[in-house]
């Protein structure tokens with residue numbers, strides 16, 4: 638049985654004061670059990686949130702990191718810097734980073750390896766563009782991205798990775814993939830992992846859907862057999878909305 642995981646990706650939103658306010662409000666859901674709750678905040682808010690989230694039941698995540706331990710990499714943040722302030726999860730390879738910040742399958746792979754080495758749980762993002770989808774290439778694209786990102790990992794490590802399937806055309810557009818279509822693509826990802834790393838890793842790895850997930854549609858995704866949670870942008874910015882997502886992820 639895979640525990641569902643609902644991760645908020647705040648992207649470039651929220652000052653420290655706004656982040657603290659969210660943390661206070663999110664404490665109303667501290668007693669909700671059976672689901673893993675994560676908020677991935679901007680770097681500047683992480684340290685304050687590490688304290689402010691105490692007692693909320695929410696774990697802390699970052700949205701990116703460098704793969705090196707330290708060095709002359711102006712503007713970058715290392716895995717141990719994140720660990721030091723209580724970060725447990727890190728989003729890797731989000732399509733916005735692939736699109737705007739030159740993230741490649743190769744750097745994604747290095748970051749996944751570095752995260753695991755430092756005891757951070759990577760939330761690895763994969764997903765096709767609208768053009769690729771219309772060309773019938775969805776399965777091929779997610780297969781290539783998944784294989785490249787997980788190259789060099791042991792089966793035991795793969796089981797600990799969280800994967801987020803985010804079709805690019807569904808991000809922030811209000812156009813969500815149907816739950817059934819999302820489940821089909823997620824089943825492909827699970828199959829790729831089972832082929833490469835064994836049935837056990839395939840059965841254990843948690844795979845989220847992301848792209849215009851809202852409190853109104855979350856239950857339909859989570860009712861699918863291969864979908865284990867959601868990576869949510871816009872609807873995670875408000876604490877009440879985030880808690881509704883968490884509640885909605887619990888199967889009746």
Ligand SMILES: O=C(CO)COP(=O)(O)O
Pocket residue numbers: 646731803807808809810811847848849850868869870871872
């Ligand atoms: O990119 C996303 C989460 O990482 C999805 O964003 P939205 O939920 O705003 O569509």
